[in-house]
Each structure stands twice: as structure tokens, then as C-alpha cells.
Amino acid sequence: MVKIGGGSITYQSKPRAAKREAIARILSEIYEAKQKKDFDVIIGHGSGSFGHVAAMKYKTHEGLVNEKSRLGAIITKVVASELSFIVIDVALGLGMGIPIYPFFPSSFAVAHEKKLRDGFTDHIKVAMENGFIPLVHGDVVVDSKQGISIASTEEVLRFISTRLPPKKIVLATDVDGIYDKDPHVHRDAKLIEKVTSSNIDSVLTGAGGAKKVDVTGGMKTKVAILYDIAKSSNCNGYIANATKPGVIKKVLMGEKVTCTTIKP
Numbered sequence: 001m002v003k004i005g006g007g008s009i010t011y012q013s014k015p016r017a018a019k020r021e022a023i024a025r026i027l028s029e030i031y032e033a034k035q036k037k038d039f040d041v042i043i044g045h046g047s048g049s050f051g052h053v054a055a056m057k058y059k060t061h062e063g064l065v066n067e068k069s070r071l072g073a074i075i076t077k078v079v080a081s082e083l084s085f086i087v088i089d090v091a092l093g094l095g096m097g098i099p100i101y102p103f104f105p106s107s108f109a110v111a112h113e114k115k116l117r118d119g120f121t122d123h124i125k126v127a128m129e130n131g132f133i134p135l136v137h138g139d140v141v142v143d144s145k146q147g148i149s150i151a152s153t154e155e156v157l158r159f160i161s162t163r164l165p166p167k168k169i170v171l172a173t174d175v176d177g178i179y180d181k182d183p184h185v186h187r188d189a190k191l192i193e194k195v196t197s198s199n200i201d202s203v204l205t206g207a208g209g210a211k212k213v214d215v216t217g218g219m220k221t222k223v224a225i226l227y228d229i230a231k232s233s234n235c236n237g238y239i240a241n242a243t244k245p246g247v248i249k250k251v252l253m254g255e256k257v258t259c260t261t262i263k264p
Contacts, residue, residue, distance in 0.1 A: 001157050001166045001229075002030055002041060002252070005173040006048025008242040010083065015049050018083060023090045026172060026242050029249035031098045031133075037253060039167070040128040042160065043100065044136045044153040045087055051080030051138060055150055061114075063146025073148045077106065077140040084137045101132040105139040105156045114149040116141070116159035125164055136160070154225040165233035170251055171226055172242035177260030178223060180206055195262045200227055223262075230264045237262035 004026055011017040027043075034041050047055075058072025059065055084102055091098040109119030124134045136156050143149040151159075157169070175183055176191055183189040195203050204220055223239070230237040240251050240259035250257045 001161065001169040002043050002248070003153050003157060003169075003171050004043065004045040004242060005171065006046025006050070006052070006083075007174045008172060009045065009087075010048025010050060012049050015053050016079065016082065017049055018086045020086070020090055022243070023087055024094055025245060026248060027087070027091050027098055027100075028094060029246065030252065031094075033249045033252035034133075039252075041252075042124065042128075042134045042136065042157070042164075042166075044138075044157050045083065046153050047080050047083060047138050050083040051076055051150075054079045055140075060140055060148065061150045063143060063148055069148070073140045076150075080137060080139060084135065087135065099132050100135045101127050102135045103127075105136055105151050105159075106141045109141060109151065109156070109159055111141045111143040111145075111149045111151060113145045114143065114151075114155075116151055116155055117144075119159065121160050121163040124160065152221070152225075154222050158225050158229050161229045161233050165235070166229070167233075167235050168252070169226060169229050169233075169235060169237045170248065171222060171237070171239045172248050173239060174241065174243050175239075176241045176258050177239045178203060178219070191258070192260055195223070195227065195260060197264070227262055227264075230262050234264055236264075 009019050009023045030041060054076040055061055058068055058076060060073050060076045088100055088102060091100040103124055109116045127134050138153045139151055140148055141151045178192045179189040180192060181189045192203060204224055226237045238251050238259050238261055240247050240257060242248050247257050
């Protein structure tokens, strides 16, 4: 599983603005590694400057809280899906085209108190068996407790992993990994190269919440879910810098790079 961070493929200062060249490069790296190593892969992407802004405006992550909640949920969903179609458009334009097939979480999973509980993934498995690369993204889903909620891309991948356990999960972001403090603010921030059961609690304490507009909890939530997937699937997780050419390909190829490794 590879989750491409929204900050890596969108302009955070410009609403609904995608970095098509970055999308093309990252997809190419994933596809080249897949062809060389012959593995199946599920790709997820964040919303960046697309879904998060709309979700914050309508408080979609809080559920059906006012008279605008229902229409706001629809607007947020459509905007988030817009980036997914851009990713597909870019994939189709690369050489002979990368066979990415979209799956919308709202159509195969139901949440309860913001966590995906019920659903199915048989269609995703069959798609991979037939040579497709499933693509998912954070989505507005129906919630049995609060009416609607937002399932982050990490939460979607966590749900899928309970049915289709991965052998490796990669969070492709805009930094080299997890730091003891925000590297964008502190020059002396130190990279935490390995996360295990012995230091996960202290890492989560230091990870903090989102610094940007992010209704899904920021780095702390991402790390917690990534560790959960690694532990339950008995696989390694990696947080690596997708803005540096070649890094994601090397991680998928099993080559050494500067990143954070998460071990169950």
C-alpha cells in the first residue's frame, strides 16, 4: 500500500490546484517498481488543497450538525473526488497508461464514530487479480453514529488492510520521515529513523496535530494508523519523502533511503 500525501501533489496555498508533474513522477516510480518487483499495489492519495478546505468550511468531519451539513457533505465529497480523477487522467497520459482503477470508499464502507466498521473489499482483490491498480482516497462516508464523517486515506487503507493485509505500507509525504519536532519550523529537528513498540508512545506525543488545514488529524493520526496497520498486518511501514525524485521507488524496491521505518 502506498499513500501519497496531499501536500506532495497539491499546492497548499491554492485551493483545488494539483501538481500534475509531481503526480506523474510519483506514479511512474510506483509503477516502475511494481513492474520490476512484480507486486500488487493499492494506491491512496490525500486531499491536500481540495477536500480539506471544503470539509472545514462545512464542518463535515463533525457530522450532521446544522442545516448546511448535507449539502456540505456532497460538496466536500465531489471536491475530494475531483483530485482522484486528476490522478487518473495523469496516469492514463503516461506512456501506454498506468491501469489505475478508482474505488470510492463511500460505496464500500460504513463508519461508526468516524472509524470504518462494516463493508467489503472483494472487488478490490478481484481488480488486482486482473492487473488493475486500485486507487482510493479520503472520502465522506455515511456514519451510523453522526450521520456522516470523513474517512481519511489512512483510515481507508486501515480498513482495507483488515481484509487484504499488505506486506509493506508506505506513506509518501513532503518530509524525510518523523521528526522529534516540526522540521519546517525547527532547523535542529532530528529524524526518528525507527519506530517500534518501545518508542511509539513518545513518538505520538511529539508528532502533534496538523499544522495545515487538515480535518483528519495531522501527522499524529497518520503515524498512529500506520503503526496499527503495520502491527495488525505484521509488515513494515515507511514514511518517506515523495518530493525527492527516486525515493519512493527505492523504498518499494527495498533499497536504503533516508526515511522513518515503522516495525510492529
